[in-house]
Amino acid sequence: MKTKAGAILSSIRIDRSLDRKISVQLYMGLRDIILSGGLNGGERLPATRTLASELGVSRTTALDAVSRLISEGLLESHIGAGTFVSHTMTGRAPVVPQTATRDAGRQPRLSPSVIQARALFAERRRLPHKSQAFVTALPALHLFPMAQWARLSARHLRSDRDAVMGYGNPYGLPRLRAAIATHLNASRGIQCDPEQVFVVGGAQQAFSLIGNLLLDRGEKVWFENPGAIGARNAFISQGAELVPVAVDDEGIVVEDGLAKAPDFRLAFVTPSHQQPLSKVLSLARRLALLDAADRADAYIVEDDYDGDFYFGDQPLPTLKSIDTNGRVIYVGTFSKTLFPSLRLGFLVAPAGMVDVISTLFSAALSGVPTWPQAIVADFIDEGHFSTHIRTMRQHYRKRHEILHQHSRQLEPYMHIQRALAGFHTVGYFRDTERSETEFIEAASAAGLTLSGIGRYCLAPIERKGVVIGYGAASESEIRQGVDVLAQLLA
Numbered sequence: 001m002k003t004k005a006g007a008i009l010s011s012i013r014i015d016r017s018l019d020r021k022i023s024v025q026l027y028m029g030l031r032d033i034i035l036s037g038g039l040n041g042g043e044r045l046p047a048t049r050t051l052a053s054e055l056g057v058s059r060t061t062a063l064d065a066v067s068r069l070i071s072e073g074l075l076e077s078h079i080g081a082g083t084f085v086s087h088t089m090t091g092r093a094p095v096v097p098q099t100a101t102r103d104a105g106r107q108p109r110l111s112p113s114v115i116q117a118r119a120l121f122a123e124r125r126r127l128p129h130k131s132q133a134f135v136t137a138l139p140a141l142h143l144f145p146m147a148q149w150a151r152l153s154a155r156h157l158r159s160d161r162d163a164v165m166g167y168g169n170p171y172g173l174p175r176l177r178a179a180i181a182t183h184l185n186a187s188r189g190i191q192c193d194p195e196q197v198f199v200v201g202g203a204q205q206a207f208s209l210i211g212n213l214l215l216d217r218g219e220k221v222w223f224e225n226p227g228a229i230g231a232r233n234a235f236i237s238q239g240a241e242l243v244p245v246a247v248d249d250e251g252i253v254v255e256d257g258l259a260k261a262p263d264f265r266l267a268f269v270t271p272s273h274q275q276p277l278s279k280v281l282s283l284a285r286r287l288a289l290l291d292a293a294d295r296a297d298a299y300i301v302e303d304d305y306d307g308d309f310y311f312g313d314q315p316l317p318t319l320k321s322i323d324t325n326g327r328v329i330y331v332g333t334f335s336k337t338l339f340p341s342l343r344l345g346f347l348v349a350p351a352g353m354v355d356v357i358s359t360l361f362s363a364a365l366s367g368v369p370t371w372p373q374a375i376v377a378d379f380i381d382e383g384h385f386s387t388h389i390r391t392m393r394q395h396y397r398k399r400h401e402i403l404h405q406h407s408r409q410l411e412p413y414m415h416i417q418r419a420l421a422g423f424h425t426v427g428y429f430r431d432t433e434r435s436e437t438e439f440i441e442a443a444s445a446a447g448l449t450l451s452g453i454g455r456y457c458l459a460p461i462e463r464k465g466v467v468i469g470y471g472a473a474s475e476s477e478i479r480q481g482v483d484v485l486a487q488l489l490a
């Protein structure tokens with residue numbers, strides 16, 4: 001390419017090892033030269049044939065890149081005369097090309113709440129996404145009835161376009177709200193109207209919304225210690241003061257909460273399956289907690305994340321089902337009953353809170369995607385949901401039993417807590433001097449995923465150990481994993 005333009009354009013570098021298409025690389029190279037003033041308005045480009053052969057790309061590729069720049073107004077084509085840099089570029093100040101743009105990394109000026117929250121956040125890493133021993137939080141993805149899901153999914157994508165593609169109802173798809181209310185009544189003993197059910201982007205979003213609605217800076221939140229990391233971070237973001245409340249064999253110790261913060265505004269609990277210690281909140285404690293909330297004019301967040309998977313014949317009644325004074329905000333998720341990438345959860349508001357939550361949702365939020373909600377609604381209505389839950393309950397019970405039986409060999413070094421629900425439990429080190437971090441690192445090097453109980457603690461506790469998930473791994477992976485634990489512990 002003998003012209004000035006030709007010389008400049010031959011500086012474009014095409015890298016075939018990149019994921020980016022060649023025509024896009026060429027387009028970006030040309031665009032950056034024009035924007036940075038390398039070529040001026042009115043300058044003629046070499047013919048695409050020449051450009052292509054000089055840069056070692058096909059003519060179609062060169063044509064693609066040039067046509068895109070013409071459609072974006074950076075180039076002009078004059079029939080019979082050739083292609084030119086657009087006259088609108090004449091006299092424009094050069095722009096630093098986007099491909100090379102790096103801002104100076106200036107530290108942002110943050111709100112005081114964020115500065116404070118950031119210092120207090122517990123590290124939450126990336127949540128698990130790979131089924132293996134002993135990840136927590138992941139259900140048995142390989143047992144999900146994908147064929148049914150695909151059928152319902154296809155049906156919805158073919159249905160009425162306004163319903164599928166328009167803005168959805170900010171409170172949630174009415175059919176799904178109704179289906180959730182029916183499910184909660186049948187399986188969790190909760191009597192609620194569909195209007196009390198709000199569909200959200202996972203339980204985590206519900207925690208943030210509840211904090212936003214109820215908490216002012218410095219207000220006290222009773223928080224199970226150890227307790228759920230995501231919820232804890234959500235309340236910290238609101239500037240709340242988190243009060244670590246002890247957990248024993250009966251769940252959260254209400255007396256401890258009363259001694260530390262009788263003037264609490266909110267209590268966060270996981271009654272069906274304490275996260276992470278795997279205890280079930282006793283009925284006496286449930287009543288005491290409701291009573292304490294009444295006296296303090298406080299609310300309770302009941303996080304029932306995996307309560308559908310109880311192992312006994314009958315679970316204890318949910319807090320929400322025995323709450324006669326509208327103190328409990330119940331939070332559920334489809335992350336465990338279906339799968340987490342759905343990002344669908346829900347909250348059930350006390351009747352007196354429906355109005356204000358509706359206002360918040362309709363004024364400031366725009367809801368969650370509609371068609372996944374429609375699929376879930378059908379999945380529930382057609383009975384697949386309850387069948388899947390029943391099947392998975394058996395599955396998790398069996399996996400738990402295998403873990404328990406096989407881990408007898410660990411007893412001299414580690415006591416595995418018997419779980420009554422869900423798909424994770426804890427293993428306590430007999431030697432309280434053992435480092436959780438070192439053990440987890442050694443386990444990780446041996447291919448096992450574990451997390452330390454300490455991560456879940458707002459204030460240190462005496463017992464040490466690890467959280468062990470058994471839902472996502474196969475029977476043989478659980479057995480092999482326990483054998484590895486035995487070697488590491490010994």
Ligand SMILES: Cc1ncc(COP(=O)(O)O)c(C=O)c1O
Pocket residue numbers: 137201202203204205228270275303305332333334335340344345
């Ligand atoms: C205690 C607890 N609550 C709720 C959830 C579910 O959160 P989400 O619905 O945002 O996936 C999890 C996820 O692991 C959890 O551990």
